[in-house]
Amino acid sequence: MRPGLFEDILNLSAEHSVLVLIAMAFALAIGIPVGIVLTRRASWRGWVLGFANVMQTIPSLALFGFLIPIPLIGGIGKRTAIIALVLYALLPILRNTLAGILGVDQAVRESAIAMGMTARQLLWQVELPLAAPIILAGVRVATVTTIGTATIAAAIGGGGLGVFIFRGIASVDSTEILAGAVPAALLALLSDGGLSWIEKRFSPA
Amino acid sequence: MAAVEFRNVCFRIGGNLILDNLSFRIEAGETLVLLGRSGSGKTTALKMVNGLLFPSSGEVLVEGRPTTACNVIQLRRGIGYVIQEVGLFPHFTIGQNVGLVPRLEGWPEEKIAARIKDLLQQVGLDPAKFENRRPRELSGGQRQRVGVARALAADPRLLLFDEPFGALDPITRCELQDQFLDLRNTLHKTSIFVTHDVREALRLGTRIALLDHGKLEILATPEEFLRSEAPETRAFCEVLELGPRMNAP
Numbered sequence: 001m002r003p004g005l006f007e008d009i010l011n012l013s014a015e016h017s018v019l020v021l022i023a024m025a026f027a028l029a030i031g032i033p034v035g036i037v038l039t040r041r042a043s044w045r046g047w048v049l050g051f052a053n054v055m056q057t058i059p060s061l062a063l064f065g066f067l068i069p070i071p072l073i074g075g076i077g078k079r080t081a082i083i084a085l086v087l088y089a090l091l092p093i094l095r096n097t098l099a100g101i102l103g104v105d106q107a108v109r110e111s112a113i114a115m116g117m118t119a120r121q122l123l124w125q126v127e128l129p130l131a132a133p134i135i136l137a138g139v140r141v142a143t144v145t146t147i148g149t150a151t152i153a154a155a156i157g158g159g160g161l162g163v164f165i166f167r168g169i170a171s172v173d174s175t176e177i178l179a180g181a182v183p184a185a186l187l188a189l190l191s192d193g194g195l196s197w198i199e200k201r202f203s204p205a
Numbered sequence: 206m207a208a209v210e211f212r213n214v215c216f217r218i219g220g221n222l223i224l225d226n227l228s229f230r231i232e233a234g235e236t237l238v239l240l241g242r243s244g245s246g247k248t249t250a251l252k253m254v255n256g257l258l259f260p261s262s263g264e265v266l267v268e269g270r271p272t273t274a275c276n277v278i279q280l281r282r283g284i285g286y287v288i289q290e291v292g293l294f295p296h297f298t299i300g301q302n303v304g305l306v307p308r309l310e311g312w313p314e315e316k317i318a319a320r321i322k323d324l325l326q327q328v329g330l331d332p333a334k335f336e337n338r339r340p341r342e343l344s345g346g347q348r349q350r351v352g353v354a355r356a357l358a359a360d361p362r363l364l365l366f367d368e369p370f371g372a373l374d375p376i377t378r379c380e381l382q383d384q385f386l387d388l389r390n391t392l393h394k395t396s397i398f399v400t401h402d403v404r405e406a407l408r409l410g411t412r413i414a415l416l417d418h419g420k421l422e423i424l425a426t427p428e429e430f431l432r433s434e435a436p437e438t439r440a441f442c443e444v445l446e447l448g449p450r451m452n453a454p
Contacts, residue, residue, distance in 0.1 A: 111292030
C-alpha cells in the first residue's frame with residue numbers, strides 16, 4: 001500500500017459525501033414540493049414524470065458529458081457534477097412523493113376535508129405524515145444511487161471517491177480501484193441503514 | 206327558517222343528471238332520511254349540504270344561507286359528518302381523532318381533553334381504555350362510535366350521516382341505531398341520514414325522502430311512507446314484507 005493512501009481515502013470520502021449531501025439537498029428541495037404540486041395537477045404529471053424518467057434513462061457518464069457544453073450550468077467541476085446528480089435523484093423522490101400522497105386512504109382524506117381542514121392543514125397534518133414512509137423510501141433509493149453515481153463525477157473534475165477509481169483504471173491498479181469502490185459501498189450501506197432507522201422511527205401508526 | 210333547504214337543485218357530471226330539480230326543506234330537530242337505491246343521488250345530495258359538492262343549478266341553503274355564499278371551511282366545521290368507511294386518521298390516537306375539530310377551532314387544551322372524555326362516554330366507550338389507542342386496534346363498531354363522537358365534538362348544529370352503519374354486522378348495527386336514537390333524544394340535533402336500508406329509514410327517520418334517479422319521489426313520515434302507492438316506495442316497502450324463507454316446498 002502506498003504511503004498516504006489512508007489519508008486520501010478519508011479526504012476523498014469527505015469530498016464524496018459533500019457532493020452527495022449537496023445534490024440530495026437540492027433534489028429534496030425540488031422533488032418533494034414538485035411532487036406535492038403534481039398531486040394537485042393531474043394534467044402536469046405526464047410531462048414532469050416523463051422528464052424525470054428521461055433523465056434517469058440517460059447513461060450517467062453521458063449525462064455528465066452532455067452538461068459540460070451547456071452555458072451557466074455546464075463546464076468542468078463540482079457544479080456540473082452536482083446538477084447531474086440532482087437530475088438523477090429527482091425521479092425516485094418525485095415519484096414516491098406523488099405515490100405516497102395519492103395513496104392516502106380516500107375516506108381519510110374526505111373526512112379531513114369534511115371536518116373543515118384547510119388545504120394546508122390537510123397536507124401537513126394528514127397527507128405528509130401518512131405518506132412519509134413512502135417518501136422516505138424514495139429518499140433512500142435516491143441517496144444510495146447518488147452515492148454510486150457520484151463516483152462518475154471524477155470524470156468531469158468533480159472529485160470524490162471516483163478519483164481513485166478512474167486513476168486505478170488508468171494505471172491498472174486494483175488497490176486504487178478498491179480504495180474508491182469499498183468506501184463508496186460503505187457510505188451507501190451506512191446511509192441506507194441510517195435512513196431506514198429514521199423511516200421506522202417516524203412511521204405513523 | 207329551515208335548517209336546510211334544497212331549492213331546485215340539479216347536479217350534472219358530464220352528460221349525466223345526478224340530481225334532478227330537488228326541492229325540500231329540513232326543519233330544525235328532525236331526522237330526515239334520504240332513502241334510495243345505489244346511484245339514486247342520495248350521497249350526492251348529502252355532500253351538497255357541507256359544501257363537498259355544489260349544485261350545477263339551484264341552491265342549497267343552510268340556515269338560510271346558500272352554501273356558495275358561505276366560508277366553506279367554517280360551514281364544514283359547524284356540521285358533523287359520519288361516513289361508512291369512518292375515515293379515522295390512522296396516525297392519530299382515538300382521543301386526537303375525537304378532538305380534531307375542537308383543535309382546528311383553537312379550543313384551549315384542557316377544554317378539548319374534557320370534551321374528548323365526555324364524548325367517548327356518550328358513545329359508550331370507556332375513555333380510560335380507548336383514548337390512547339389507535340384506530341386499527343378497534344373493531345368496526347367501536348370505530349364507528351368514535352366516528353360519531355368525532356362528528357359531535359364541536360357541538361355542530363347539524364349532523365350528516367352517509368350510510369354510517371352499512372358495513373357493520375346486524376347486531377352491532379342495531380346497537381348503534383339504538384345509540385343514535387338515544388343521542389337524538391338527548392341532543393336534539395338536526396340530522397340528515399343516508400341509507401338504502403328501508404328498516405333503518407323507518408326506525409330512525411322522523412321523515413323519509415325517497416330518491417329515484419335523482420328525483421324526489423316522496424317526502425313523508427314513516428307512517429305515510431308505508432301507505433304510499435308511489436312505485437319506488439312500494440318497491441322498498443315490499444322488501445319489508447319478504448319474510449324468512451323456511452320449509453319452502
